[in-house]
Amino acid sequence: IHTDSMASEGLLGPCVNLEELAKSTVNYSGAELKGLVTAATSYSLTRHIKKSAEFDQAESAEAPVVLMEDFLNALEEVPPAMGADAATLEAMRPDGYVTLASQSEHVVAENQLKSFVKALQDGATDHMTCMVSGPTGSGKTALAATVALASEFPYVKVVKPDTVIANAPGGSGSTDDVLTAALKASFEDALKSTLSCLVVDSVETLVGVAPADGSESLNVAHPKALATLSALLQRKPPPGRHLLVMLTTSSPKTLKRLGLGAGGVIDAAVEIPALSLEQASSVLLSTGAFKDESAAREAVDFLKRPSVPIKPLLSTARLARATSPNAESGVAADVWRRCAERTELLAA
Structure with a gap:
C-alpha cells in the first residue's frame, strides 16, 4: 500500500523485493x-544528489529511484516499537556465548x-514456558539470550527486574506495582505478534524472595x-499467536514452593551447571587468554x-587480557592471580 504510488510512477527500483521487505x-x-x-526515499534522494554533484548536474532534474x-538502510534507522x-x-x-563439547x-x-523454538515455529504448539536454572554465574541468562536472538522471532522482549525498577518514572507506585505493570505490558505486547519470545530474568528477584533454597x-x-x-504464564495465546517464555533463576526449589515449577505453570525445566575443571580449561583456551592446555589448566x-x-x-579472562602487558603471548600467571582475586573467582 505504502509503495503503490512509487511503483506506478516508476520510482521503485526493480531490485526492490517487496516480499522480503x-x-x-x-x-x-x-x-x-x-x-x-x-x-x-530520503536515502535515495541523498544518493541521487551526491551522484548528480559528482557526475552530471543534469541528472538532478530526474526523480530519484528508491x-x-x-530500504535496508531505512530498516536500521526505523526499528519497530x-x-x-x-x-x-x-x-x-x-x-558472548561459548559453545562447549557436544555432549555437555x-x-x-x-x-x-x-x-x-522450533515447535512454535512449526505450529506444533502455541505456548511454551521453560525455567532455566543453575548456580549464580553458570551462564543461564546468556543461554536464554542466545536462544532468543537465534530464534529470529518478530517480537523478543526481556523483563529484567533491576532494569524495570531503574527505569520506572517517579510516582509509579511501589516496587511491586512497577514490576506487576511491566509484566502485564510485556505479555500483552507479546500476544500482539504472531511469534513472540519473552525472557524473564532472575525470577526470584522479580517476585522478591531471597535466593536461599534451604530456607x-x-x-x-x-x-x-x-x-x-x-496467571500470565497460564494464559493461552489467542488464535494465530505463538509465545515462548524462558525464565531464569538461581533458586528453582524456592520458586517451585511458590507454584512456579515444572509440572505446574512451567512446562519444562532446564538446568545449567557450573563448568567442570576440564571445561573451564577449554573455555580459557577459547578466549585466547592462554595459548596451551597446560597453562590454561594451571590457571x-x-x-x-x-x-x-x-x-x-x-x-x-577479559580483565586479564586487558591488563596483561603481553596478552598476545598469553596471560602471565601473576596477572591471572591478581585478576582472579579482584573478580572474586578465587575460592575463599
Whole structure:
C-alpha cells in the first residue's frame, strides 16, 4: 500500500523485493511503515544528489529511484516499537556465548530450548514456558539470550527486574506495582505478534524472595508480581499467536514452593551447571587468554574450585587480557592471580 504510488510512477527500483521487505516488517504499525518508506526515499534522494554533484548536474532534474539498499538502510534507522530487543539481549551476554563439547549438559540444555523454538515455529504448539536454572554465574541468562536472538522471532522482549525498577518514572507506585505493570505490558505486547519470545530474568528477584533454597520460611516481597506472573504464564495465546517464555533463576526449589515449577505453570525445566575443571580449561583456551592446555589448566587449578561458573571465568579472562602487558603471548600467571582475586573467582 505504502509503495503503490512509487511503483506506478516508476520510482521503485526493480531490485526492490517487496516480499522480503514484508517479512522484515511483520511488527511494523501503519505509521512505522510510512516512516520506513519516507526514510528509504530520503536515502535515495541523498544518493541521487551526491551522484548528480559528482557526475552530471543534469541528472538532478530526474526523480530519484528508491533501491533495495535504501530500504535496508531505512530498516536500521526505523526499528519497530514491537521488535526484537537485540541490544538488551546482547548486553545479557557481554562476553558472548561459548559453545562447549557436544555432549555437555550445557549443549543438551541449549538444544532443548532450541527444540521449543522450533515447535512454535512449526505450529506444533502455541505456548511454551521453560525455567532455566543453575548456580549464580553458570551462564543461564546468556543461554536464554542466545536462544532468543537465534530464534529470529518478530517480537523478543526481556523483563529484567533491576532494569524495570531503574527505569520506572517517579510516582509509579511501589516496587511491586512497577514490576506487576511491566509484566502485564510485556505479555500483552507479546500476544500482539504472531511469534513472540519473552525472557524473564532472575525470577526470584522479580517476585522478591531471597535466593536461599534451604530456607523453611518464605517471605515474598512482591506478592502482586508473583500472582500476576503465575496467571500470565497460564494464559493461552489467542488464535494465530505463538509465545515462548524462558525464565531464569538461581533458586528453582524456592520458586517451585511458590507454584512456579515444572509440572505446574512451567512446562519444562532446564538446568545449567557450573563448568567442570576440564571445561573451564577449554573455555580459557577459547578466549585466547592462554595459548596451551597446560597453562590454561594451571590457571583453573589455581582457583581451587571443584567447579567453575562460566560468567566470572569469562570476565576474569577479559580483565586479564586487558591488563596483561603481553596478552598476545598469553596471560602471565601473576596477572591471572591478581585478576582472579579482584573478580572474586578465587575460592575463599
